[in-house]
Amino acid sequence: MNKLPASGPPHTKKSSGVKSGDRDGQGYRKCLAHIRVKKHLGWFNIYCKNTSLHGFRYISMDGSSIIESVLWFMVCILSIVFCVILMLRLWANYSNNPIVTTIYTSNPIWDVSFPAVTICNNNKVYRPHADLMAKNLYMDGFTTNDSDKFFSSLVKLVRPDKISIDNTIARQFLDRLDITVETLMEQLMQPCSALLLRCVWIGKIYDCSKIFKTIKSKEGFCCAFNYHYNLNGHISNDFNTNDFNNTSDDLPGVHTILKAPGSGRDVGLAVALNIEPDMYKATSRPFVGASVIIHDPIDFPDIGAHITTVPIGHVMAISITGTSIRGMESLRTIPLEKRLCYFDDEMPGEIRYSHQSCISDCIAKHIHHMCDCLPFYYPEAHKGMKTCYLSDINCLLSIRKSIPHHANTETCKKCLPQCTDMLYTINPEYVKMENVGFDSDLIHGFNINNMSFVYVFFGDVSYVEYRKESTISWDSLLASFGGIFGLCLGGSVLSVIELVYLLARQLFRRQKKMLKCQKQSRMKLPPASKMFLSIPIKEKVQRKL
Structure with missing residues (x-):
């Protein structure tokens, strides 16, 4: 073997x-x-x-005991915690309150745009025009009593209320007239040339029919001065042009938004109104007079407008106070959900964004959604929609309570305020005129018992401005963090x-x-044949x- x-x-x-x-x-x-x-x-x-950084060198200092090292280590840790707390508080304050508002009181009033002045007669059916229509309707077989009920019911299109005419008969009236509801109401209004007999701007007399225009408002068809609202938010390029010294060819308030050179009733607008009580056929209020609406020139006269009334035989003085809200450029760095306002150039297609007009448009869409129609006095932006008629009054009455609720929904909440805006407050006062021998360019030649006179002017030579800006800019915020870091630890950017x-x-x-x-270990290991072959x-x- x-x-x-x-x-x-x-x-x-x-x-x-x-x-x-x-x-x-x-x-x-x-x-x-x-x-x-x-x-x-x-x-x-x-x-x-x-x-x-201060204090850290004592932790590992030569010759120090363990107790000293631990003590200084705890001191440094507490300093770091204190530093972090201060920084978090600063950041929380910046996040929760990113906007600061500063008040400036010494601003000259001639830097403020003069408001739009819209005048509406309470009479919505002008008797001469109504009689002419009634004559044509009588020839078509409608009685005088039916015509009177029809005309008195039309005012409910402005202020919805119960009507005294059958819906079928009301539709027959409109069909016989062969015109739209909007055209009907415009033809039945008192013409601006009849309502406004004399107009004075800064002591100079102008032709009222040239400086006032017929517009829609929440009071129906009215006459407006210095009105520059349109559907796309576009205004004249001469928006900031002062119109203090008008020549005979200038028409104040027609092409540009006006500014008044001072305060007082002699430096503003004065209008002589011919209310014509004998021509009343259907009125929106239980008295003879006219409504005066004061609003921003670029706003549709609905939401946010100030309204007052002047009776016949009275003179009304409307003193206006201007308050400006100005958003500084630093606000643009703050997210929209925190600053909650729009700059004009942030809305596509608009030169100037209007919060009031946005809300009005939102409510109009709600009315159309609920009643499948829209009141005739809303702007033509809703062209193509059915116009509300007498048969739709009951629906308009039923949704009246839901409109404020809808204004608070997410749909209308998208209409944020303007970062830069002008707010007007009014202080109206009126007194009955008496024949005491007073004379002026505005009153001269008129019977004061049959007329009303309106003065609109700024009541103070200055206005209040609220400037909104970022609480702290990003570079100031960074510097504040650096100050806290230096205070607590004595550090800087180089320390980090x-x-x-x-x-x-x-x-x-x-x-x-x-x-x-790893390399040394691999070099010392024996070959696998020597470790496992045996x-x-x-x-x-x-x-x-």
């Missing part, structure tokens, strides 16, 4: 190989442990000794850079040493024996 060559027992090689591997593995782990210890202690000691640099440097060195340890050879020899 052949014998195996004499050699050391196979298990000797196995045992030797495993121990060698263990030693190499242990050496690798010790190397890593050494790196970790140096990582956790070395870089922190280096940073504490060299950082510009030092920390980042040291962490990055230590991380790079650690990775480099780990790679070196085991299967021994088992094979034993089976043969």
